[in-house]
Amino acid sequence: MRKKLVAGNWKMHGSLAENAALLTALKPALAGIEAVVCVPFPYLAQAQVELAGSSIAWGAQNLSEQAKGAFTGEVSASMLLDFGCTYVIVGHSERRSLYGESDALVASKYMAAQAAGLTPILCVGESLAERESGVTQAVVARQLDAVIDAAGVGSLAQAVIAYEPVWAIGTGKTASPEQAQAVHAFIRSKIAALDAGVADQLVIQYGGSVKAANAAELMVQPDIDGGLIGGASLVADEFIAICRAAAK
Ligand code: PGA
Numbered sequence: 001m002r003k004k005l006v007a008g009n010w011k012m013h014g015s016l017a018e019n020a021a022l023l024t025a026l027k028p029a030l031a032g033i034e035a036v037v038c039v040p041f042p043y044l045a046q047a048q049v050e051l052a053g054s055s056i057a058w059g060a061q062n063l064s065e066q067a068k069g070a071f072t073g074e075v076s077a078s079m080l081l082d083f084g085c086t087y088v089i090v091g092h093s094e095r096r097s098l099y100g101e102s103d104a105l106v107a108s109k110y111m112a113a114q115a116a117g118l119t120p121i122l123c124v125g126e127s128l129a130e131r132e133s134g135v136t137q138a139v140v141a142r143q144l145d146a147v148i149d150a151a152g153v154g155s156l157a158q159a160v161i162a163y164e165p166v167w168a169i170g171t172g173k174t175a176s177p178e179q180a181q182a183v184h185a186f187i188r189s190k191i192a193a194l195d196a197g198v199a200d201q202l203v204i205q206y207g208g209s210v211k212a213a214n215a216a217e218l219m220v221q222p223d224i225d226g227g228l229i230g231g232a233s234l235v236a237d238e239f240i241a242i243c244r245a246a247a248k
Pocket residue numbers: 009164168169170171172207208209210228229230231232
């Protein structure tokens with residue numbers, strides 16, 4: 001049995017006071033359930049203090065592909081480790097589209113994360129135009145291949161993949177369970193063709209407008225192993241319900 005894992009992507013939201021209230025609500029409610037919150041860099045220290053000893057892990061939403069040096073404004077993998085991170089999101093569609101991250105850069109970040117012992121949550125997914133022109137699989141395959149070619153298929157044994165159709169992120173338009181399952185199955189079979197053992201154990205999260213109300217029907221799909229949750233991860237009751245639906 002593969003494990004299920006739900007991760008919250010807080011994006012650029014929160015404050016010390018808001019985070020304290022959210023984490024205080026999550027901790028007892030998620031006791032015994034493995035979950036992750038990916039917080040903005042300045043709040044990593046807060047997450048570390050608040051979540052130490054809980055079943056909730058914490059991580060970042062981005063990292064530098066460089067180890068150290070004159071890279072103003074960047075944050076390295078070893079800095080994330082200093083704050084107890086275990087996960088880091090890599091290649092989120094907002095990073096790809098708003099900040100111009102190429103497949104090659106995403107692959108470099110993925111490798112930098114793994115080299116430091118962090119588990120990358122590698123995001124892949126097609127835009128609406130790509131889906132409508134029938135190239136969803138080709139886009140997802142290209143995004144995966146960039147990482148597999150650079151880091152090897154075996155690297156996926158220490159990674160999580162998040163399938164996030166861009167048209168479903170923050171739009172309220174969730175992929176239907178069937179649409180999501182179809183792409184998840186494609187991802188798993190593509191990886192299985194290279195390494196069946198890795199594919200079988202790989203956690204593939206779905207992301208894009210997941211909320212308490214639609215979590216159960218998504219999480220029950222055979223190739224959906226949890227979720228990457230944006231907006232709903234900022235609302236304690238929503239995130240708790242999603243994590244519980246996945247853990248069932
Ligand atoms: P959403 O975001 O749940 O708000 O759609 C998901 C994500 O961007 O990771």
